[in-house]
Amino acid sequence: MTPGHAAGVGARGRLEALVAQPPRLPACLPAPLPPRPPAATGGAGDVWEIWGQVDAVLGDKAAPDYDDLAALPFTRHCLIEGLRLYPEPPVLIRRALDDDALPPGAAGFSARIPRGADVFVSTWNLHRSEALWERPLEYDPDRWDRPFANPAVEGWAGFRPERCSGLYPNEVAADFAFLPFGGGARKCVGDQFAMLEATATFALLVRRFDFAFGAGGPGAVGLRTGATIHTEHGLWMRPSARPGVERSGAAWVAPLHPVLNPGGAALKKELDTKLRAELQASAPKAEAAATTHQPPPAVK
Numbered sequence: 001m002t003p004g005h006a007a008g009v010g011a012r013g014r015l016e017a018l019v020a021q022p023p024r025l026p027a028c029l030p031a032p033l034p035p036r037p038p039a040a041t042g043g044a045g046d047v048w049e050i051w052g053q054v055d056a057v058l059g060d061k062a063a064p065d066y067d068d069l070a071a072l073p074f075t076r077h078c079l080i081e082g083l084r085l086y087p088e089p090p091v092l093i094r095r096a097l098d099d100d101a102l103p104p105g106a107a108g109f110s111a112r113i114p115r116g117a118d119v120f121v122s123t124w125n126l127h128r129s130e131a132l133w134e135r136p137l138e139y140d141p142d143r144w145d146r147p148f149a150n151p152a153v154e155g156w157a158g159f160r161p162e163r164c165s166g167l168y169p170n171e172v173a174a175d176f177a178f179l180p181f182g183g184g185a186r187k188c189v190g191d192q193f194a195m196l197e198a199t200a201t202f203a204l205l206v207r208r209f210d211f212a213f214g215a216g217g218p219g220a221v222g223l224r225t226g227a228t229i230h231t232e233h234g235l236w237m238r239p240s241a242r243p244g245v246e247r248s249g250a251a252w253v254a255p256l257h258p259v260l261n262p263g264g265a266a267l268k269k270e271l272d273t274k275l276r277a278e279l280q281a282s283a284p285k286a287e288a289a290a291t292t293h294q295p296p297p298a299v300k
């Protein structure tokens, strides 16, 4: 497991925790999705919107492709809003190669940075600053559709949705007020991949399952920090099949599960063997294609 993967798993865990906070997740959901009730606003509305989009875009498709995930803006905004409130590394560190001075920004004065100084950028504070975000402590995925500016922050261009490119509103769109993947020359190289992976996993999970908190509720999750932030006690959730959804995920997960089904391990082995045989059967074609490739002529 790479640090990036661990970060992704942590982000997803917290996102599920955020989404699962009552009243965000109703106990059950009939399918097909009935019209959204007028009362389903705020958190409960978020879940209806995710379900509606995921059902409409993915339907019963087994493996979403890039276009499907790009067509789930609200789902991606929910994920990225989780990373705003809980940035995986809460601090980024840089060393000044030369004397420098910071722009005044919200501080109202310009701090001098001597050459060789280590600079700690608190993404945690940046992402929760009242100068840079509307109601910063509120989980509000819709904020990513609204422009936000604050003339009191000298030289800051604000957040502009029209500057978003790729799968998430990156640091450029927020003029460096939003740094979940860092910024500049050492920015995360896996940002787009991480968003793809998280959106695919999250969309496929919520399509099939309903989630409720385990014992202790959200208060039992806790927060611990090191180089990246983590849950203190783990994130214990109770998944259940979304009632009425055909071929519910539980229908294929439970039989393979070694605890839920004592024969699950053997069944999984059988499926793995079958899959490996299918892959091997298709391998000669790939080898044949490779041998048609001629090496370049030797340089004289």
Ligand code: HEM
Residues within 6 Å of the ligand: 003, 004, 005, 007, 008, 011, 088, 089, 092, 093, 179, 180, 181, 182, 183, 184, 185, 186, 187, 188, 189, 190, 191, 193, 194
């Ligand atoms: C939600 C998931 C992820 C988060 C939140 C995340 C966040 C970050 C952050 C904040 C940095 C430091 C950037 C800086 O100092 O400015 C970083 C660096 C890095 N990340 Fe990620 N990352 C994630 C997933 C991934 C994935 C999936 C990969 C690989 C496929 C990856 C590969 C890297 C690498 C190689 C660096 C070092 C870049 C350098 O120093 O030049 N990350 N990541």
